[in-house]
Amino acid sequence: MGLNALFKALGDETRREILRRLARGDMAAGEIAAAFDLSWPTISHHLSVLKEAGLVQDEKKGQYVIYSLNTTVFQDIAGWLFDLLGTITERQPAKKGEARKENGK
């Protein structure tokens, strides 16, 4: 369920904002939490969703947990996008006014 978790993770404004901040540089969990008007456990939960989706990584550094963006999964998104757009361009465009009735298989 890679793409599912990925898109679900991205379908939340708070999580996208976390990613935007991590794009500027790595941050500790508490530093991230402080940037939002939400409780720490809530942010902690969002971070775990992002981590499950492969969008971020974490690394324990003493008493801190440093989060960083994992850019490799963006290839999955791009790949999915290209697949879909590729499929579109493959099909022959019907002539204007021509009816399509076949639905292949």
Next chain:
Amino acid sequence: MGLNALFKALGDETRREILRRLARGDMAAGEIAAAFDLSWPTISHHLSVLKEAGLVQDEKKGQYVIYSLNTTVFQDIAGWLFDLLGTITERQPAKKGEARKENGK
């Protein structure tokens, strides 16, 4: 909430499969429903989610409702992706082993 609806819509396997089929060509609602092991109302609901997100369009054609992919919103996804990746490349890479402690504002 454009991106929110967009990513949420994409976070469902059934809906992504609908998009994949529409990428091959326009289809009537019933034709789509027939391709899945789900009830018509369920598919109808998924179609409305996709429509809300701007991923598909519909057009009434006699007694049929023909759905088609709306490719323009993919620019939104690509734009969001590029923004994020752009932000990453903007930041100067820290030298190996060097600690980052600033968090900009």
Next chain:
DNA sequence: TGGTTAATTAGATTTATTTCTAAATATCCC
């Protein structure tokens, strides 16, 4: 060791989402 700071886990609550069946609406055709 004991206190303080950092972060997560547990458990509960509220709100969304997915899915169904049944009913309603719209269009076609005779």
Next chain:
DNA sequence: GGGATATTTAGAAATAAATCTAATTAACCA
């Protein structure tokens, strides 16, 4: 018009998601 087909709307049930407070775990420090 009236029946048949296509699709959506209504309403309900089950599951998942977002959020909170309280409690727990982990690491530092004096």
